[in-house]
Amino acid sequence: MAVVNSWGQVLAMRNANQDDTHRPFGGVVPEIAGRRHMEDLLPLIDQLLEESEISWDEIQGLAVTNRPGLVGSLIVGLVTAKSLALALQKPFLGVHHIEGHVLSGFLSDEPLAQSNVWQEPFLALAVSGGHTHLYHCSSIGTYKELGKTVDDAAGEAFDKLAKMLGIGYPGGLMVDRQAQKGDAKKYAFPRSFIKEDHYNMSFSGLKSSAHRLIHGKQLEEQMISDICASYQEAIVDVLITKLSRAMKEFGLKKMVIAGGVSANSRLRRCAQELAQKEGYELKLPALKYCTDNAAMIGLVGALRLAQGEESEQSLAPHARAPLGPTE
Protein backbone atom coordinates (compact mmCIF):
# COMPACT_ATOMS: atom_id res chain seq x y z
CA MET A 1 0.00 0.00 0.00
CA ALA A 2 1.27 3.46 -0.80
CA VAL A 3 0.18 7.06 -1.03
CA VAL A 4 1.76 8.88 -3.98
CA ASN A 5 1.28 12.19 -5.75
CA SER A 6 1.35 12.79 -9.49
CA TRP A 7 4.86 14.27 -9.39
CA GLY A 8 6.23 10.93 -8.17
CA GLN A 9 6.62 11.72 -4.49
CA VAL A 10 5.90 8.76 -2.23
CA LEU A 11 4.18 10.11 0.89
CA ALA A 12 3.87 6.73 2.60
CA MET A 13 4.40 3.06 1.81
CA ARG A 14 3.94 -0.15 3.80
CA ASN A 15 4.67 -3.64 2.45
CA ALA A 16 3.42 -7.08 3.31
CA ASN A 17 6.03 -9.65 2.34
CA GLN A 18 5.21 -13.29 1.60
CA ASP A 19 8.73 -14.61 0.93
CA ASP A 20 8.81 -16.73 4.11
CA THR A 21 5.49 -18.35 3.21
CA HIS A 22 6.60 -19.35 -0.30
CA ARG A 23 10.25 -20.17 0.47
CA PRO A 24 9.60 -23.86 1.38
CA PHE A 25 8.08 -24.33 -2.10
CA GLY A 26 10.93 -22.62 -3.97
CA GLY A 27 8.52 -20.24 -5.74
CA VAL A 28 5.20 -18.43 -5.44
CA VAL A 29 2.20 -20.75 -4.86
CA PRO A 30 -0.73 -18.87 -6.50
CA GLU A 31 -3.48 -20.14 -4.17
CA ILE A 32 -1.50 -19.27 -1.04
CA ALA A 33 -0.54 -15.86 -2.47
CA GLY A 34 -4.21 -14.90 -2.95
CA ARG A 35 -5.16 -16.04 0.55
CA ARG A 36 -2.29 -14.12 2.12
CA HIS A 37 -3.33 -10.95 0.26
CA MET A 38 -6.82 -11.41 1.68
CA GLU A 39 -5.47 -11.59 5.22
CA ASP A 40 -2.90 -8.80 4.85
CA LEU A 41 -4.61 -6.12 2.78
CA LEU A 42 -7.12 -4.40 5.08
CA PRO A 43 -4.87 -4.37 8.17
CA LEU A 44 -2.10 -2.92 5.99
CA ILE A 45 -4.34 -0.08 4.77
CA ASP A 46 -5.27 0.76 8.37
CA GLN A 47 -1.62 0.66 9.44
CA LEU A 48 -0.50 2.87 6.56
CA LEU A 49 -3.07 5.58 7.17
CA GLU A 50 -2.66 5.50 10.93
CA GLU A 51 1.14 5.65 10.98
CA SER A 52 1.43 8.25 8.22
CA GLU A 53 -1.43 10.34 9.66
CA ILE A 54 -2.97 10.64 6.20
CA SER A 55 -6.76 10.73 6.14
CA TRP A 56 -9.08 9.46 3.39
CA ASP A 57 -10.11 13.10 2.79
CA GLU A 58 -6.64 13.83 1.43
CA ILE A 59 -6.77 10.91 -1.01
CA GLN A 60 -8.21 11.77 -4.42
CA GLY A 61 -8.47 8.31 -5.93
CA LEU A 62 -7.48 4.67 -5.77
CA ALA A 63 -5.23 2.76 -8.17
CA VAL A 64 -5.00 -1.00 -8.29
CA THR A 65 -3.20 -3.55 -10.48
CA ASN A 66 -5.74 -5.42 -12.59
CA ARG A 67 -3.40 -6.96 -15.19
CA PRO A 68 -1.33 -9.05 -15.88
CA GLY A 69 -0.73 -11.41 -12.96
CA LEU A 70 -2.00 -14.27 -10.84
CA VAL A 71 -5.76 -13.90 -11.07
CA GLY A 72 -6.41 -14.98 -7.47
CA SER A 73 -4.19 -12.19 -6.18
CA LEU A 74 -5.50 -9.62 -8.66
CA ILE A 75 -9.10 -10.32 -7.60
CA VAL A 76 -8.33 -9.60 -3.95
CA GLY A 77 -6.77 -6.23 -4.75
CA LEU A 78 -9.42 -5.32 -7.29
CA VAL A 79 -12.39 -6.14 -5.07
CA THR A 80 -10.81 -4.21 -2.20
CA ALA A 81 -10.17 -1.13 -4.35
CA LYS A 82 -13.64 -1.23 -5.89
CA SER A 83 -15.31 -1.54 -2.47
CA LEU A 84 -13.30 1.35 -1.04
CA ALA A 85 -14.01 3.47 -4.11
CA LEU A 86 -17.75 2.83 -3.78
CA ALA A 87 -17.86 3.39 -0.04
CA LEU A 88 -15.72 6.53 -0.12
CA GLN A 89 -17.15 7.91 -3.39
CA LYS A 90 -13.73 8.20 -5.00
CA PRO A 91 -12.62 7.36 -8.54
CA PHE A 92 -10.58 4.23 -9.05
CA LEU A 93 -8.38 3.03 -11.88
CA GLY A 94 -7.08 -0.39 -12.95
CA VAL A 95 -3.38 -0.20 -13.77
CA HIS A 96 -1.12 -2.39 -15.92
CA HIS A 97 1.58 -3.89 -13.73
CA ILE A 98 4.33 -3.19 -16.26
CA GLU A 99 3.34 0.46 -16.68
CA GLY A 100 3.90 0.64 -12.92
CA HIS A 101 7.39 -0.77 -13.30
CA VAL A 102 8.20 1.60 -16.19
CA LEU A 103 7.23 4.61 -14.07
CA SER A 104 8.91 3.34 -10.88
CA GLY A 105 12.11 5.10 -11.95
CA PHE A 106 10.37 8.43 -11.26
CA LEU A 107 9.48 7.67 -7.63
CA SER A 108 11.09 9.80 -4.96
CA ASP A 109 11.00 9.79 -1.17
CA GLU A 110 12.12 13.42 -1.04
CA PRO A 111 9.77 16.40 -1.34
CA LEU A 112 9.82 17.55 -4.98
CA ALA A 113 9.83 21.12 -6.29
CA GLN A 114 8.60 19.91 -9.69
CA SER A 115 7.43 16.71 -11.35
CA ASN A 116 9.98 13.93 -11.45
CA VAL A 117 8.24 12.41 -14.49
CA TRP A 118 9.90 12.94 -17.88
CA GLN A 119 7.89 14.73 -20.53
CA GLU A 120 10.34 13.80 -23.31
CA PRO A 121 10.59 10.42 -25.10
CA PHE A 122 12.60 7.72 -23.37
CA LEU A 123 13.49 4.04 -23.59
CA ALA A 124 12.27 1.65 -20.92
CA LEU A 125 13.61 -1.79 -20.15
CA ALA A 126 11.19 -3.68 -17.91
CA VAL A 127 12.91 -6.76 -16.47
CA SER A 128 11.07 -8.82 -13.90
CA GLY A 129 10.13 -12.40 -13.06
CA GLY A 130 7.53 -12.47 -15.83
CA HIS A 131 8.68 -9.77 -18.26
CA THR A 132 11.72 -8.77 -20.25
CA HIS A 133 10.40 -6.05 -22.52
CA LEU A 134 11.92 -3.07 -24.25
CA TYR A 135 9.60 -0.11 -24.89
CA HIS A 136 9.91 3.17 -26.72
CA CYS A 137 7.90 5.68 -24.65
CA SER A 138 7.07 8.78 -26.65
CA SER A 139 5.07 10.12 -23.69
CA ILE A 140 3.58 8.76 -20.49
CA GLY A 141 0.89 6.32 -21.55
CA THR A 142 2.23 5.79 -25.08
CA TYR A 143 4.44 2.74 -25.20
CA LYS A 144 5.66 0.97 -28.30
CA GLU A 145 7.03 -2.50 -27.71
CA LEU A 146 10.37 -2.84 -29.52
CA GLY A 147 11.12 -6.37 -28.39
CA LYS A 148 10.76 -8.93 -25.64
CA THR A 149 11.92 -12.32 -24.57
CA VAL A 150 10.59 -15.09 -26.76
CA ASP A 151 10.74 -17.61 -23.90
CA ASP A 152 11.90 -17.13 -20.28
CA ALA A 153 12.04 -13.72 -18.61
CA ALA A 154 15.43 -12.63 -17.25
CA GLY A 155 14.16 -12.88 -13.64
CA GLU A 156 12.89 -16.38 -14.34
CA ALA A 157 16.32 -17.31 -15.68
CA PHE A 158 17.92 -16.04 -12.45
CA ASP A 159 15.36 -17.92 -10.33
CA LYS A 160 15.87 -21.17 -12.23
CA LEU A 161 19.63 -21.04 -11.83
CA ALA A 162 19.26 -20.47 -8.08
CA LYS A 163 16.94 -23.47 -7.88
CA MET A 164 19.37 -25.67 -9.86
CA LEU A 165 22.20 -24.64 -7.57
CA GLY A 166 20.08 -24.87 -4.43
CA ILE A 167 21.32 -21.49 -3.18
CA GLY A 168 18.04 -20.19 -1.80
CA TYR A 169 15.06 -17.99 -2.47
CA PRO A 170 14.38 -15.37 -3.82
CA GLY A 171 16.67 -16.62 -6.56
CA GLY A 172 17.79 -13.43 -8.32
CA LEU A 173 19.11 -11.83 -5.18
CA MET A 174 20.96 -15.03 -4.20
CA VAL A 175 22.65 -15.30 -7.62
CA ASP A 176 23.60 -11.61 -7.43
CA ARG A 177 25.23 -12.13 -3.99
CA GLN A 178 27.00 -15.34 -4.95
CA ALA A 179 28.24 -13.76 -8.22
CA GLN A 180 30.16 -11.12 -6.28
CA LYS A 181 32.66 -13.80 -5.24
CA GLY A 182 32.88 -15.34 -8.72
CA ASP A 183 34.76 -15.01 -12.00
CA ALA A 184 32.41 -13.82 -14.75
CA LYS A 185 34.76 -15.05 -17.50
CA LYS A 186 35.04 -18.61 -16.19
CA TYR A 187 32.15 -20.08 -18.21
CA ALA A 188 31.10 -18.97 -21.70
CA PHE A 189 27.30 -19.06 -21.46
CA PRO A 190 25.28 -18.39 -24.64
CA ARG A 191 24.07 -14.87 -25.41
CA SER A 192 21.13 -15.59 -27.71
CA PHE A 193 20.22 -13.01 -30.40
CA ILE A 194 22.94 -10.64 -29.15
CA LYS A 195 24.25 -9.90 -32.65
CA GLU A 196 20.85 -9.79 -34.34
CA ASP A 197 19.51 -6.34 -35.04
CA HIS A 198 15.98 -6.97 -33.68
CA TYR A 199 15.13 -6.40 -30.01
CA ASN A 200 13.84 -9.83 -29.06
CA MET A 201 15.73 -11.84 -26.48
CA SER A 202 15.88 -15.47 -25.36
CA PHE A 203 17.11 -16.96 -22.10
CA SER A 204 16.03 -20.59 -22.32
CA GLY A 205 19.27 -21.69 -24.05
CA LEU A 206 21.22 -20.13 -21.22
CA LYS A 207 19.20 -22.08 -18.69
CA SER A 208 19.72 -25.38 -20.58
CA SER A 209 23.41 -24.69 -20.88
CA ALA A 210 23.67 -24.17 -17.10
CA HIS A 211 21.66 -27.33 -16.53
CA ARG A 212 24.09 -29.35 -18.65
CA LEU A 213 27.04 -27.90 -16.76
CA ILE A 214 25.57 -28.48 -13.30
CA HIS A 215 23.60 -31.71 -13.71
CA GLY A 216 24.87 -34.62 -11.61
CA LYS A 217 27.92 -32.70 -10.34
CA GLN A 218 29.01 -32.13 -6.77
CA LEU A 219 29.67 -28.38 -6.82
CA GLU A 220 32.28 -26.60 -4.74
CA GLU A 221 31.56 -23.13 -3.38
CA GLN A 222 33.93 -21.41 -5.82
CA MET A 223 32.40 -23.15 -8.81
CA ILE A 224 28.92 -22.04 -7.70
CA SER A 225 30.15 -18.45 -7.50
CA ASP A 226 31.83 -18.67 -10.91
CA ILE A 227 28.68 -20.11 -12.49
CA CYS A 228 26.56 -17.34 -10.93
CA ALA A 229 28.94 -14.61 -12.10
CA SER A 230 29.25 -16.00 -15.65
CA TYR A 231 25.51 -16.62 -15.99
CA GLN A 232 24.67 -13.15 -14.66
CA GLU A 233 27.19 -11.62 -17.07
CA ALA A 234 25.50 -13.36 -20.02
CA ILE A 235 22.09 -11.93 -19.04
CA VAL A 236 23.43 -8.42 -18.37
CA ASP A 237 25.44 -8.46 -21.59
CA VAL A 238 22.32 -9.20 -23.66
CA LEU A 239 20.19 -6.60 -21.84
CA ILE A 240 22.78 -3.82 -22.10
CA THR A 241 23.58 -4.59 -25.75
CA LYS A 242 19.91 -4.41 -26.78
CA LEU A 243 19.34 -1.28 -24.70
CA SER A 244 22.36 0.48 -26.09
CA ARG A 245 21.45 -0.38 -29.69
CA ALA A 246 17.90 0.89 -29.25
CA MET A 247 19.10 4.16 -27.68
CA LYS A 248 21.26 4.78 -30.76
CA GLU A 249 18.71 3.67 -33.34
CA PHE A 250 15.96 5.88 -31.93
CA GLY A 251 18.25 8.78 -31.08
CA LEU A 252 17.15 8.81 -27.45
CA LYS A 253 18.95 10.44 -24.53
CA LYS A 254 16.91 9.13 -21.60
CA MET A 255 16.38 5.62 -20.33
CA VAL A 256 14.68 3.79 -17.48
CA ILE A 257 15.52 0.29 -16.28
CA ALA A 258 12.93 -1.13 -13.92
CA GLY A 259 11.43 -4.35 -12.53
CA GLY A 260 12.79 -6.86 -10.03
CA VAL A 261 15.93 -7.56 -12.07
CA SER A 262 16.83 -3.85 -12.12
CA ALA A 263 17.91 -4.49 -8.51
CA ASN A 264 20.77 -6.57 -9.90
CA SER A 265 24.04 -4.94 -8.90
CA ARG A 266 25.90 -5.87 -12.10
CA LEU A 267 23.08 -4.61 -14.35
CA ARG A 268 22.96 -1.35 -12.40
CA ARG A 269 26.71 -0.83 -12.71
CA CYS A 270 26.78 -1.59 -16.46
CA ALA A 271 23.77 0.70 -17.07
CA GLN A 272 25.46 3.52 -15.15
CA GLU A 273 28.66 3.02 -17.16
CA LEU A 274 26.72 3.11 -20.44
CA ALA A 275 24.90 6.28 -19.37
CA GLN A 276 28.15 7.96 -18.38
CA LYS A 277 30.00 6.96 -21.56
CA GLU A 278 27.21 8.09 -23.91
CA GLY A 279 25.92 11.06 -21.90
CA TYR A 280 22.51 9.49 -21.32
CA GLU A 281 20.18 10.35 -18.48
CA LEU A 282 19.34 7.17 -16.55
CA LYS A 283 16.59 6.50 -14.03
CA LEU A 284 17.09 3.41 -11.90
CA PRO A 285 14.50 2.92 -9.17
CA ALA A 286 15.71 2.82 -5.56
CA LEU A 287 16.04 -0.85 -4.56
CA LYS A 288 12.74 -0.90 -2.67
CA TYR A 289 10.95 0.30 -5.83
CA CYS A 290 12.60 -2.30 -8.14
CA THR A 291 10.62 -5.29 -6.94
CA ASP A 292 6.82 -5.20 -6.88
CA ASN A 293 5.44 -2.32 -4.87
CA ALA A 294 2.33 -0.20 -4.53
CA ALA A 295 4.02 3.17 -5.06
CA MET A 296 4.61 2.50 -8.76
CA ILE A 297 0.94 1.57 -9.27
CA GLY A 298 -0.06 4.69 -7.35
CA LEU A 299 2.02 6.92 -9.61
CA VAL A 300 0.39 5.54 -12.77
CA GLY A 301 -2.99 6.02 -11.09
CA ALA A 302 -2.23 9.58 -9.99
CA LEU A 303 -1.10 10.59 -13.49
CA ARG A 304 -4.01 8.95 -15.27
CA LEU A 305 -6.68 10.07 -12.80
CA ALA A 306 -5.33 13.62 -13.16
CA GLN A 307 -6.03 13.29 -16.90
CA GLY A 308 -9.62 12.35 -16.12
CA GLU A 309 -9.30 8.60 -16.68
CA GLU A 310 -11.37 6.31 -14.49
CA SER A 311 -12.34 2.61 -14.44
CA GLU A 312 -15.82 1.13 -14.20
CA GLN A 313 -16.97 -1.10 -11.33
CA SER A 314 -17.19 -3.91 -13.92
CA LEU A 315 -13.41 -3.88 -14.50
CA ALA A 316 -12.06 -7.45 -14.61
CA PRO A 317 -8.64 -8.92 -13.76
CA HIS A 318 -6.54 -10.39 -16.59
CA ALA A 319 -3.87 -13.06 -16.22
CA ARG A 320 -2.24 -11.89 -19.45
CA ALA A 321 -2.43 -8.52 -21.14
CA PRO A 322 -0.06 -6.52 -23.32
CA LEU A 323 0.84 -3.03 -22.11
CA GLY A 324 -1.90 -0.93 -23.67
CA PRO A 325 -4.91 1.25 -22.89
CA THR A 326 -6.95 0.63 -19.69
CA GLU A 327 -9.54 -2.10 -20.22
Ligand code: KG4
Ligand atom coordinates in the same frame (compact mmCIF):
# COMPACT_ATOMS: atom_id res chain seq x y z
O1 KG4 B 1 9.15 -7.20 -10.50
P1 KG4 B 1 9.23 -8.34 -9.57
O2 KG4 B 1 9.31 -8.06 -8.10
O3 KG4 B 1 8.04 -9.33 -9.75
C1 KG4 B 1 7.50 -9.61 -11.01
O4 KG4 B 1 6.69 -8.80 -11.49
O5 KG4 B 1 7.89 -10.66 -11.57
O6 KG4 B 1 10.50 -9.19 -10.04
C2 KG4 B 1 10.87 -10.38 -9.41
C3 KG4 B 1 12.10 -10.93 -10.11
C4 KG4 B 1 12.45 -12.33 -9.63
O7 KG4 B 1 12.62 -13.17 -10.75
C5 KG4 B 1 13.75 -12.11 -8.89
O8 KG4 B 1 14.61 -13.22 -8.91
C6 KG4 B 1 14.34 -10.93 -9.62
O9 KG4 B 1 13.24 -10.10 -9.86
N1 KG4 B 1 15.37 -10.23 -8.82
C7 KG4 B 1 16.67 -10.16 -9.15
C8 KG4 B 1 17.32 -9.45 -8.11
N2 KG4 B 1 16.39 -9.09 -7.19
C9 KG4 B 1 15.20 -9.59 -7.64
N3 KG4 B 1 17.31 -10.64 -10.21
C10 KG4 B 1 18.63 -10.42 -10.28
N4 KG4 B 1 19.34 -9.77 -9.33
C11 KG4 B 1 18.72 -9.26 -8.24
N5 KG4 B 1 19.42 -8.60 -7.31
Ligand code: ZN
Ligand atom coordinates in the same frame (compact mmCIF):
# COMPACT_ATOMS: atom_id res chain seq x y z
ZN1 ZN C 1 6.65 -6.88 -11.14
